[in-house]
Amino acid sequence: MNASDFRRRGKEMVDYMADYLEGIEGRQVYPDVQPGYLRPLIPATAPQEPDTFEDILQDVEKIIMPGVTHWHSPYFFAYFPTASSYPAMLADMLCGAIGCIGFSWAASPACTELETVMMDWLGKMLQLPEAFLAGEAGEGGGVIQGSASEATLVALLAARTKVTRRLQAASPGLTQGAVLEKLVAYASDQAHSSVERAGLIGGVKLKAIPSDGKFAMRASALQEALERDKAAGLIPFFVVATLGTTSCCSFDNLLEVGPICHEEDIWLHVDAAYAGSAFICPEFRHLLNGVEFADSFNFNPHKWLLVNFDCSAMWVKRRTDLTGAFKLDPVYLKHSHQGSGLITDYRHWQLPLGRRFRSLKMWFVFRMYGVKGLQAYIRKHVQLSHEFEAFVLQDPRFEVCAEVTLGLVCFRLKGSDGLNEALLERINSARKIHLVPCRLRGQFVLRFAICSRKVESGHVRLAWEHIRGLAAELLAAEEGKAEIKS
């Protein structure tokens, strides 16, 4: 395939992409396929001779699409949103053509420098404290990670290195194993599973702090755990506070947790994977208050800020905390500006070595929406979740299970877990909309997350009517069963 074939096929692909996204409402949101469906549909080995592009594009429709869960359908209300926008797709195309690998400044200066500046732009949109910005000469700065999971792990590892060095400086001869044995990290019982995983990978204990009635981590519970562990000779070194938890979008109390971490010299990492995008709106910015106490902060523009996956934005107050933890400098990666203090080699900030030119996506999206456009997008989603909440509240058979702050509504039928499991089963089997559940205080709960860029009030209303209809059928069937029994 040469450049002129690509011009032709690329344009066909652009049309296919636009057709797909324009017509997505007409596709069944969740597929019917059974496990193992795909293997029999394609050859057992790669072809020796080239296939044609026509064949491949036909196979996309025939083989791939029937097995796709359509995350951008306006009837997809599962998990959290994953971003999709045309400007981000355009930028990603450009990123693919440039195809540079930005592990060091020299490997492609534009790739590194645009990232630093875009992270400053975004930090300013969020009104992050200056200390997190790279600015002209600050000590902090931002980096694009692949995922919030990696950001948490990177923060934990940096904190681990820092505390280990401090302890070893105080007691020479202390081995790393002996240190690891004593280190404890903390997160609320509502934290994402990636936090537990970071603890596992880092080889440190992770303790769950019981959240309060509003699913928030509070001072008292954290303080209690710290005192207990310190009395037992353990060393608290890392706390993850979550803003916008995965199950119910609750918010840890940063203004309480922050000062404690600060006093105890504990690294505070703030994970706002989903909710962070909302902080660009002044009316939601207060949810981020207390971030000034954090050592690192992360959220995913690839969730709710229209920047296609992957783009997880992480800031640290002291760049040297990261570079000190990971820096290794083989000759084949050295370059002349390295020691100058003027440049950033992002490979020292992350787990992988290679990295794509992801900041192009931020640049295109921020410029083509403008801050106002992005704010309007967030506000619309929040508005839609309140519309759904209102529907639920109007129906006495249902209850809302957690405060609705942003784009997520947790709800259930008043009744047993079994009843709610049966409802979810009916909802997902009907294939008209797609939801996933969670557990709150042991109870089985349904999550309704506003996800698609194209979701409107009409879709939310249809979804609610559909759910209510299925609930009525279910309740009638249950009553029927009860009558037969009695």
Added chain:
Amino acid sequence: MNASDFRRRGKEMVDYMADYLEGIEGRQVYPDVQPGYLRPLIPATAPQEPDTFEDILQDVEKIIMPGVTHWHSPYFFAYFPTASSYPAMLADMLCGAIGCIGFSWAASPACTELETVMMDWLGKMLQLPEAFLAGEAGEGGGVIQGSASEATLVALLAARTKVTRRLQAASPGLTQGAVLEKLVAYASDQAHSSVERAGLIGGVKLKAIPSDGKFAMRASALQEALERDKAAGLIPFFVVATLGTTSCCSFDNLLEVGPICHEEDIWLHVDAAYAGSAFICPEFRHLLNGVEFADSFNFNPHKWLLVNFDCSAMWVKRRTDLTGAFKLDPVYLKHSHQGSGLITDYRHWQLPLGRRFRSLKMWFVFRMYGVKGLQAYIRKHVQLSHEFEAFVLQDPRFEVCAEVTLGLVCFRLKGSDGLNEALLERINSARKIHLVPCRLRGQFVLRFAICSRKVESGHVRLAWEHIRGLAAELLAAEEGKAEIKS
């Protein structure tokens, strides 16, 4: 931007991509910009109101391109290649439009299933032992990681979990800290820096095994280290063998190292990040002999197999080794087929949670090139490196510093390191071609790697003539200095 705007702008972008790649030879391969060049060229904050696409595309040419190191220029001979092909770009566009996140089977069945089958296709192209394939009912299988660095880390962590469980089963009460203290991983002194990093992250010792005269890890050196460490009460648990080292593309002796690891019950990970792609050619397949002893194997199609970054192919013999190490199952990620044994939830195989539909790139590339097309591509690059080697060998002022097996030539002027550093400085300052150095046995060496999809004999010849010319100038200048001194 709506779908019809995207149709128009997307097609303009396709033309821009094609123009860029067709015209890349005319761009200076390495940029002139100084650190910090970009910040003054763009506003300090994101715009409130949208900018136009025209403005942005103009800024790409004005602001971004002057700071890009053009990895796909036929005059780029630095690092190792990074893949770029039109079929991969088309697939990536589709991946962007579908925009699903494939952390579990249910999150998008096609995304998971195509990956499993593509990894089998690729495994068969390499003639990997059956044990590594997912097949119908095998215990092994493949996964796409973001980078070889992550693959090494994942393998090390899985091995760490496995040995820890074994030791704790044998001595209940043994703490994780006590285990970590004793664990030792090994790799040759030529291994990539990502191996050392994996050791740091995993909290285990990593020991470098001295390589032999051909820069290969051999049985005797490894055996010696193992005996020494076991005698000291340490527990060897992980060995990384490299096929195609970063500095000089040397090959550890797998047929020697493999049986030792097997006997000692040590996890053997094989890192063939660059060289792995060549194993699809029967004449290079022997370099992979011994992989049957490995527990995990990894290489980067995103380096040399025309699949744009990121796509790092990793296989394991026992899937449960990975899933056992990382598995955490929160309710919001559970789904109905999960316990069936029929499906794969790739989130348990990797560090991040989210993942793009990367197997589309493999599918498009394998089908549109065909195995024969891919083999021809590898062979051409190897041929070109031998052409360069022949030029070097013909010039008595130069020497070749390591055996040329694939697409990399390590060479230097006979003379001091200072002389060679000066030569590299002249080469890179002239901006006609771009190279990076390495150190071999302490000596400063120049690396000439065949990288671009568009590099031809003519470019290699021009590069050599350019190098030779600069060397002649340099030697004359040195002679001049010597005369003045004497």
